[in-house]
Amino acid sequence: MILLVPADPLRPRRPDDHFAAEAAAAGAAGFEVAVVDHDALAGSGDASRAVTAVTAGGVAVYRGWMLSADRYAVFADLLADRGVILRTSPSEFRRAHELPGWFGALAAVTPRSVWTEGPDRVDFDRVRTELGAGPAVLRDYTKSMKHYWAEAAFIPDLGDAASAWKVASRFLELRGDDFAGGFVLRRFESFTSAEVRTWWVDGVCVLVGSHPDTPDDAAPPDLDLATVAPLVAGLGLPFVTVDLALRADGVWRVIELGDGQVSDRPATIEPWAMIDAVLGRGAAA
Missing domain, CATH: 3.30.1490 (Dna Ligase; domain 1)
Structure with missing residues (x-):
């Protein structure tokens, strides 16, 4: 398993500071780590230089800044030319990243x-x-x-x-x-709690934590995912986040589903825990 992270714009051989801890944790766990040029990837011009530092082949997970679904597809093609296959395909990324792709499956538990x-x-x-x-x-x-x-x-x-x-x-x-x-x-629905961010690999919840916008609001220990879990699993997506909040009537509701590769990690989740859950489980699967 390969972890791909954005390069530091000023030091292009090093990971961007925002993702450096995850990159270090992945390296310490024995995973291959490579950097990509996010600016080249996200822009409208030639993106080929974005992946010049990716040399090893295999299956990869991206952890980085947001990409449009169209640019993610370009990313996947460029990597495929180098023998690297993203664990999340372009069609899977679009379904997770864009609300129309996931709303139907979660309509019963979201506004x-x-x-x-x-x-x-x-x-x-x-x-x-x-x-x-x-x-x-x-x-x-x-x-x-x-x-x-x-x-x-x-x-x-x-x-x-x-x-x-x-x-x-x-x-x-x-x-x-x-x-x-x-x-x-x-x-509009009225919520009485901060959002909770949950992380899912192959339809299984592997991490529960606070939302990056409210890192000091810890996730409740009794968060009940029984209703949501089969719906998320039914989407068949390899790596997603699901943000939930407690509605005024005491029901947990889905606020957002997103692709886990471009979902921010709150500071309260340790980098090694993220890597163990996301790369470790994926490698084992």
């Missing part, structure tokens, strides 16, 4: 959602009407702007067309060229 294909207002108004009046949260296929909650994420009433579009327009402005897929409108 009701509708989406467009693209940023047109006509389509936005169509799905806004479909979801119906009331509060909603706006995002695109891969990301919300929750840190701009009042201006680009929360819509108090979808029945107010002008106000809803104002939020959508600000969202588009902030996302810019990173806007992914289309608008997603999710029915």
Whole structure:
């Protein structure tokens, strides 16, 4: 098993500081580690130089900065030319990384959602009407702007067309060229806990921890995944994260499913624990 991490932009032979601890833990555990040029990979130009430091063949897991599904597919092709196969295929990455890919399987345990294909207002108004009046949260296929909650994420009433579009327009402005897929409108639900991030390999939960945004809020010891587990397993994805929060009525709800390769690790999960769970189990499987 090979761990691929982004290179430090100023010291391209070394791992980026954000992923250096995981790289060191993987090396200490006997796994091959190689760096890739994320800027070359994520850009719109020639990405071939991104993988020049990858020399060993085999099965690989990426732990790095976010990539679009299209650029991940380019990444996979470049690695395949070097005899390296990503454990998560491009189609699997898209299903995990983009909400329309996983929503259907988890619809029973996550807020009701509708989406467009693209940023047109006509389509936005169509799905806004479909979801119906009331509060909603706006995002695109891969990301919300929750840190701009009042201006680009929360819509108090979808029945107010002008106000809803104002939020959508600000969202588009902030996302810019990173806007992914289309608008997603999710029915607002009231939560009473911080989010918990869970890590899954081959449909099995291997780690439970705090969310990177709230690392000091420890995951509850009695987190019940019995309802969620068969749904996540049914997706058949090799490596994902599932973020959950406790709704006001005491029910745990899925906030997000994401590809584990581009999901941030909270500081409260030790690097060796991540490597043991993600690479160790994957190698054994």
